[in-house]
Amino acid sequence: MSDSWDDYADGWDSNSDVIEYSNMAFDSLCKFTSLDGLNVLDFGCGTGLLTEKIAHVASSVVAIDSSPKMIEVLKNKNIHNVNSLSFKISRKSINNNPIFESGFDLIVASSVCAFVPDYEETLSDLKLLLKEGGTFIQWDWKRSNGEDDFGFTNEIITDAYSKVGLSVVRVSEEFSLTSEKGTMKVIMGIAKNA
Template sequence: MPEKTWDDYAESWDSNNAVIDYANHAFESLAPVLAAIGDGTARVLDFGCGTGLLTEKLSPRVGRIVALDPSEKMISVLEGKQLGNIETIQSMLSPDLISIDSRLHNRFDLIVASSALAFVPDYPHTVHLLASLLKDNGYLVQWDWLLEDGGTGPGFTEAQLHTAFEQAQLTDIQVTRPFSMQMEGTRLPVVMAVGRNRR
C-alpha cells in the first residue's frame, strides 16, 4: 500500500484538533517577533504553509503573505479561504524558483516555517535559501518537534537548529521550547528557533 502524501491529508487537515492547537500555540509564541516588525505592513513568507492555519492568523496582522507549499491540495484548501492579502505558490523552494518567481524577488520582513523544515531533503541548505529571502533585520522563525540527542524522527535538536541558523549567517539566534503537545499519551515538546538577518 503506497505511503500517504500531504495531498491525502489536505481535506481533513483543518478539522484535526492537534494541528489546530499547534498553529494556535505557534502564533501565540510569535507575538514578540510581530511586535518587533511593527506596523502591519510587513511582507511575510509562510514556508510549508499547508492549508494556511498559521497564515489565517497572520493575515490581519501583516501587509502581505506569500504562502508556499508543494502540496497542490493543501494550497487549494488555503485558496478556498479567500484571504485578501495572500498569494500562493505551489512548489518546492529552490534557487530556480527564487530566480523565476517575481513574488520571491521582494524580500521579506518575516519568514515562518511551522512544522515544515523537518520534511525538506536538505535542512541547512533550505535555511540558507530562506535567509537569503529576508530583508535587512528580517526574521526567520521555525517550529518543529524537539529531538533529544540521539533521537530519531521528524524533528531537530536545539544544537542542530542553532548550527543551521548560524551557518546561514543569521544573528540574535534564540532557541526555546515555547510549548508542548499531548500526542497519544505522551507530552512532546516543540522547539522554536528565531534568527535575524543583520547583513
C-alpha cells in the same frame, strides 16, 4: 503514514492537534514581534491555519507549500492579502518568480523544516528571500533523547543558522502538545538576516 501531504489536505483544518499547534505557534510569534505592516512568507503553509492568523495583522502574506491540494484548500479561503503557491523552493525557482523580488520582513516555517530533504540548503535558500534585518522563525518537534533522528535540538538549529549566515536570536523549547501518543515538545528557532 502517506507519502504525500495531498492525502491529508481534506481533513487538515479539522485536526485538533494541527489547530492547537497553529494557535500556540501564532501566540509565541505575537509575543516575539508585532506583525503590523510586515510582508511575510509562510514556508510550508499547509492549508494556511497559521497563514490566516498572520494575514489578519500583516500587510501581505505569500504562502507556499509543495502540496497542491493543501494550497487548493488555502486558496478556497479567499483571504484578500494572501498569495498562495504550490511551490518547491530552490535558488532557481526563487530567481524565476517575481513574487519573491521584493523580499520579506519575516519568514515563518511551522512544523516543516524537519520534513525538508536538506535543512541547511533550505535555510540558505530562504535567507535569500529575507530583507536585511528580516527575521526567520521556525517551530519544529524537539528531538527526544537521541532515540530517533526526527526533529531538532537547540544545537542543530544554532549550528545551521550560523553556517548559512543567519544571526541566532533565540532557540528555545516553546510549547508542547499532548495526545494519546504522549507529549511532544516544540522547539522555536529565531534568527535575523543581519
